Amino acid sequence: MSAMTRRRIVSIWFPQLVMERWRNAHPATDDAIPLALAEEGPHGQVIAAVNAAARHGGARRGQRMTDARAILPTLAIAPADPAGDAAALAAMGRWAQRWSPWTAVDGADGLLLDTGGAAHLFGGEAAMLAGMARAFGALGHTSRIALAPTIGAAWALAHYGGKEQVVIAEDDLAAALAPLPIASLRIDADAVLLLRRLGIKTVGALRGIPTEALGRRFRKHRRAIANPLRRLQQAYGDVEEVVAPLAPHKVYRASARVLEPIRHVAVLEPVVADLAADLAQQLEEAHLGLRRARFEAFRIDGHIAQLEVETAAPVRAPAHVVRLFSEKLDGLDAGFGFDAFALTALWHEQMDALQKGLEEDEAPGISFAHLIDRLRVRLGAGNVRLAAPCASHVPERSIVWQEDMGAPGAFGEILRDRPIRLFDRPEPVTVIYATPDGPPRRFRWRRQLHDVARSEGPERIAPEWWRERSEVRLRDYYKVEDEAGRRLWIYRSGVVGDGRGGPPQWFVHGLFA
Incomplete structure (x- = not known):
């Protein structure tokens, strides 16, 4: 056999x-x-389908349209x-x-x-x-x-x-x-x-x-x-x-049927919980974690209601998956009722098992990744983004915004000695008094006069010659604190006699706590 x-x-x-x-x-x-549906063939239009009246009149599928019209005008x-x-x-x-x-x-x-x-x-x-x-x-x-x-x-x-x-x-x-x-x-x-x-x-x-x-x-x-x-x-x-x-490809999918159609979406959460537990077991056996899942509810009239959620990091916690879908279940239209359900892993990544303790599987509280997932469900995926490091030593280029989570601790080196708030575009300041080759002693920024009490620096950052124009000037960054206790991150663009423009200009690029 x-x-x-x-x-x-x-x-x-x-x-x-x-x-x-x-x-x-x-x-x-x-x-x-008599009705026929026509499509283009190698030698003109041919019949793709006919209704019963046209079939009784002699028209048939695959027949040339001219021949069919001759038989049935x-x-x-x-x-x-x-x-x-x-x-x-x-x-x-x-x-x-x-x-x-x-x-x-x-x-x-x-x-x-x-x-x-x-x-x-x-x-x-x-x-x-x-x-x-x-x-x-x-x-x-x-x-x-x-x-x-x-x-x-x-x-x-x-x-x-x-x-x-x-x-x-x-x-x-x-x-x-x-x-x-x-x-x-x-x-x-x-x-x-x-x-x-x-x-x-x-x-x-x-x-x-x-x-x-x-x-x-x-x-x-x-x-x-x-x-x-x-x-x-x-x-x-x-x-x-x-x-x-x-x-x-191999599809990780959990499905279920019910004896009586479900017409109230309020009772769908237990169904999602059972499917999530089944799917989590399949993914755990394959050492995979869920990144995107689709919940399908099959209505008895043929309609398929679909919901999708995406996670910031691979997960296998059924309770977290249920919480993500529970935010969207109220938007389903049950119609005459759902009689079958499925939960499919549309996107999964490698996820090895981790043991955090002898008596517990997960750390208490809500993890950062789970928090991001819940915010995306409530606010919309396009409204929640995460900062990620980028290979550039120019401050405004060193961080990009993306939807995926970066590796833990990836910002440690970038954020060292950097302000908490970094402006997208440096703001110009008017320097009233400055020491030669040093930080300003007094400057005006946002219509306010600032007297510098303390300063530290400079940290010199050269332009990226492989992507900048030749007239771009280097920067000397200073950490300054004014007499009111405000701490700012300012820099001088260019130095005297660098041959790349007029006198140096000053900018505020960020604020410390």
């Missing part, structure tokens, strides 16, 4: 996806009028939206993760789900498929769903099985596939035509031909859609088939 035959694959086909999506966006359209035309259809299908694939974390887009009108080990959560496989049909029907889409051990078998039964929901066990796979037409193997039209000319019309007839003979006949057809032998082996599980899911 191969690994493929132990899987339980659900294939969901939306035969009228394009037209139903257009119909949902234009509810006032008269269904009695009353055919109305509207532009198709392939990009929007693809985005909508991908969104439904993510929404289908309520049944399984492994979902994939199958072509332009289908989805694939790997529900192995998950069907018992929904009352069994038959009940799960019936629930899927009801859920997508509530979204306004007709679906044909099949569950089988392989991707090829599930696809064939969904498209050609003749039933709205089909569940096939592993032992019944061969009998279920045998009567299906050759086209159910997902091969192209040329291969189908060739097999029919050879008298092979069903999967069972093709299965009865020796593999060596098929291999010789189709050895030049390397593409899967042109090689019936490879598609046959994939359908029966003899060859593994790989499909890229919507989440190609």
